[in-house]
Amino acid sequence: MTSDTKKVPDRPDESRRTFLRTGLVGATATAIGAGAIATPAAASESDSEKKKARYQETAHVKKYYQTNRY
């Protein structure tokens, strides 16, 4: 009796797994890289810097006070 079933290889084709592994590693690396870029701390000021006084009595501000006294 002849069998026309397809020949099943002894070992699975590992190149497909390698492809998946490479893809997974690449995606993880990309996610870590994007996370590092998007970290808000990178662009934020330090605690003391963000709370420091920014008001200055400049000539512009003095003129504003003067015009409000009319």
Added chain:
Amino acid sequence: MARMKFLCDADRCIECNACVTACKNEHEVPWGINRRRVVTINDGKPGERSVSMACMHCTDAPCASVCPVSCFYTTADAVVLHSKDLCIGCGYCFYACPFGAPQYPKTGNFGSRGKMDKCTYCAGGPEADNASAELDKYGRNRLAEGKLPLCAEMCSTKALLAGDGDIIASIYKERVAKRGYGSGAWGWKVAYKETIAI
């Protein structure tokens, strides 16, 4: 240290809403959000009064007290600011604020409100001064440029005062003393009109 304050002279405010418009334009505030608004009491009746309202930058800010993620901070100038990176949009600050200052950009299902937005006293946020990230999230940082909030600076009748609390209080006191009447005026004659003899 100077403490930043807003003071609206209700006898001068003419409800032109220019402060509201200027704020929206300066900070590129999105649709549906007003960091400042003009409230009119007894509208259309004789003796109506208008007051320009925004975040009052409270000393012991209720918004900061209720925030579950502590995104609020007070600067050395006594300006109450917040971090939109930390904000979770829970809306507690909206319920706590007596002035209705916190605003939310979205109204969606499941209570998704988006990050809270409010008046920054033209002092930006936790990002570097006038960086593009700060401009996008919080608007312009005029205080760092040596200026004052635009709403007050461009007020045509000089009703809205901003700046060092001591200085604007003295300006307001001068006005009231000269007028001798209206909100903020003091003395028995003012309180009881002419019906009392001193």
